[in-house]
Amino acid sequence: MYDVRTANPVDLEAVIALVTRLQQEPAHRVAFHGETPQEVAEELAAIEPGWPACAVVAADRNGRVRGVLSVEVDHGQRRAYLYGPYVDVPANHPAAGNLWQATADSMLDQARWLPAMAGVHTLELFGHRENRLLADFATRHGFTAAMSTRCYTLTAAPLRSLLVRNTPDDRVVPLPADPAVRAAVSALHDRCFPGAPTTGAQLVTGDRHTVVVLAGEKGLLGYAAGYTQAEEYYVDMVGVAEDARSCGVGRSLVRRLLGELSGADGVRDRAAALIRTGNDASERMFTKLGFELAEELVSYQADVTRAHRRAV
Known part of the structure; x- marks a missing residue:
């Protein structure tokens, strides 16, 4: 299990690299993010009141960032858009699926306590149809499939x-x-x-x-x-x-x-x-x-x- 904590500004470079790499794979892709470092950096920079205050990360025992969940909150509609969760699981890990889900669950639990999430009534996820990890995560946390779209x-x-x-x-x-x-x-x-x-x-x-x-x-x-x-x-x-x-x-x-x-x-x-x-x-x-x-x-x-x- 990775250690989950609130993000720090120094995490940003590692987060951009992590998200960019996982976005190349439909099995991990989240539609709120782009696919290049420039796109991901631009999207995170646009989150108010600032990305570190609206994100949690998961780190391994060596302190390397292995997961991230960012939130963008529309206070007018009391809605939060979840940029993730992303979890980088080693391909040879004996329980990769369990580690992904446990880390994702822990990040969501901690993200809900971020000050920016105060007053939020609705959560939204948006991912590639082949991202079954996200689909399972959504089902487990009471999300329903709202609609499907084509890019x-x-x-x-x-x-x-x-x-x-x-x-x-x-x-x-x-x-x-x-x-x-x-x-x-x-x-x-x-x-x-x-x-x-x-x-x-x-x-x-x-x-x-x-x-x-x-x-x-x-x-x-x-x-x-x-x-x-x-x-x-x-x-x-x-x-x-x-x-x-x-x-x-x-x-x-x-x-x-x-x-x-x-x-x-x-x-x-x-x-x-x-x-x-x-x-x-x-x-x-x-x-x-x-x-x-x-x-x-x-x-x-x-x-x-x-x-x-x-x-x-």
Whole structure:
């Protein structure tokens, strides 16, 4: 059994190396993290109020970091996203599965007592479909599979071709300051993505997302929102009004969004989007743009308050 403790700033370099290595294997991959040291470092740096205060690590008898669980808390929704658990178990260990689960359980127990977790009602996990360790961990701790998604990517030459040959629809523009347009985007977002981590109000007032919109004679037809990460452009959301679907609106929005991200943040070799399984229209839209299926992911959700009531 590894020793589990709250993270220290000096652990960061070892944690980035550990996560980067395990992210290369679908059997260990957690979808909240990227796959390169730059992506992992960027994601951990964005955790508020600071990564060490929102993480626990597991160390072996020599003090080497062999596991980590980080949490990102949305206090507005009383929700915590679990970046992990990651446990590095030697391949020849006689009880590798038991060691992984025991360490993961201990890290979750300690993470729940972090000050940042005060008031959290919901926990979320998100991992590769082949990460059976995570699936078993989720079942044991009362998580249920909330939804499955597919990751589509556009890489290398096809992405460059789309950006270079992109003839933007001049009706698609960056989100204007007009309060009426912003209110319409917020309302459409909340209709299209109820319960999403980012609410409509946060989307139009925050600075994380780049947002583009397309308006017609009768009002807003749709919007797309995304941001640039260390290694990729990420298309986070595409919302199209109910009476404007299947008309190419989504493709026009994504093209303009990728152009905006490229112009603002420079060249990346990949664009990615997550699509909920069963959303055939979105899969067709991204496929027509050249995106290809890269992997399937599963999210898990637990009601902490309900679990607490059962325990009491």
